[in-house]
Amino acid sequence: MKKQSNPQPSPFKTVHVQDACGMTLAHDMTEIIPDKSKGPAFKRGDRVQAADICRLMRMGKNNLYVLDLDETQVHEDEAVFELASALAGPGVEFSGTPSEGKLQLYAAYPGLFRVNVAALTEFNMLDDVMCASIHTNIAVNKGDSLAATRAIPLVIDRAKLDQATALAKSAYPIFSVSMFNPLKIRLAIIGNEVYDGLIQDRFQAIVEEKTARLGAQILEVNILPDDRKRISAQIRDYMDKETDLIITTGGMSVDPDDVTRESIEAVGFDEVHYSAAVLPGAMFLLGYTPKITIMGLPACGLYHRTTIFDLMLPRIMAGERPGKRELASLCHGGLCRNCPICRFPDCAFGKSA
Known part of the structure; x- marks a missing residue:
């Protein structure tokens, strides 16, 4: 036969109102004053004071449920x-x-x-x-x-x-x-079409707005053609200055003219990760030296309001150094649904279990 355990003592106890001083009420107690008010005169958890006894009796409370708590x-x-x-x-x-x-x-x-x-x-x-x-x-x-x-x-x-x-x-x-760090950021906008004046750049305004929202400022912007040597030279120049974060835009896909990735790798970053399990933003690049982070933004940032950049920028500004596994783990929740009205960050994009 199964041995019965001793029941726990009930924390609730009925006492006469005059004996309730110092005890804890087990529930809210409503007081109604005709034509004036109705509301909790005493709340659950209140300790009954001597001065409360008369008021409780006027409310018709002769007996109370109180909490009779012990040290357990x-x-x-x-x-x-x-x-x-x-x-x-x-x-x-x-x-x-x-x-x-x-x-x-x-x-x-x-x-x-x-x-x-x-x-x-x-x-x-x-x-x-x-x-x-x-x-x-x-x-x-x-x-x-x-x-x-x-x-x-x-x-x-x-x-x-x-x-x-x-x-x-x-x-x-x-x-x-x-806290977000007030990073020193430098931007390189890359693309023959922008460098030659065939189209007007829109990336600078996008990057400036998103970094400013987190308390950072773009210190320098340069527009470059799709030229490996010039891109690498500009990145080295940024690295020689007081720079925390370098952002490049464009030139990250598989077209013959897209050489940004190779140009970044040629500079000699200690760690470079290319691609992320996020759409839009699959062709994203993230790299590090001991003191500098570089982010290569694909062209999707021009056409989508929210991308991989919105997921990674706050983490970089908070001092994180996400690696390959972190970029891969974004897969669950990494598909933007391109809602007609964007509600990010109040949506599932970029949120994993």
Whole structure:
């Protein structure tokens, strides 16, 4: 015969109102003043004070449901502060007052929001706690909502709460916001058609708008023909100056005149990755020296409002150095649906599980 476990003591208790001083209310208590007001005079989690007794009796409350907690039990409003504190890393803050037992986590400043997805999943595998967030690697502004957490029951066992906070602390930070660096950026616009004046360049305005949005500035712009030596020489010139990020536009496809990739490789970057599992943006190039990053933008940036550039620029500006695996991992969510009205970043583009 299966041995029955001892039931946990109920945290709810009925007491006479005159005996409730110091106890915690188990639910909201509504007060109605005819022709004047109706609302919660006392909220769930409030501790009954001596001065409250007369008011409760005037409200017709002779008996109350109160929380009779011992050291092994924690009310949800207290528990959620412990959960939020354990989850929040640099650049993440949370509101001071729980709403329905829940706390919102916010961005303390503009930057790149990062989530330790594996750790967050493990956190949600635990009993009686939860936390939901927006996607990782999202550019956020100060005050943006990032996540929300709560304890599931009104009263959570101290052991379960400690287990959840310990997991979050061991994976610290599960949530963080990395500030964008004010990078020194130089731009090379490449293409015979632009260099010869046959068409007007539109790439400069696009790049300037997207970098400025994240707090960066283009320091220098040069227009070059599809000439390997001239392109390589210009890139070397940029590298000899105070430059954090070099951006090239055009010349990244398979046409005979497209020599930008070869010109970049000839300069001698330590690491060069060509192609990404993203559409639009498959023929994207990303390379590094110890101090400089180079991004080669394909021509799709002229025809699509949102491309691989919008996914990678915030990460570069936050100090990341994505490699081949990161570019490959964009495959899940890397297909832009070319919606008639673009809602990026409030869409699935660039967001993987």
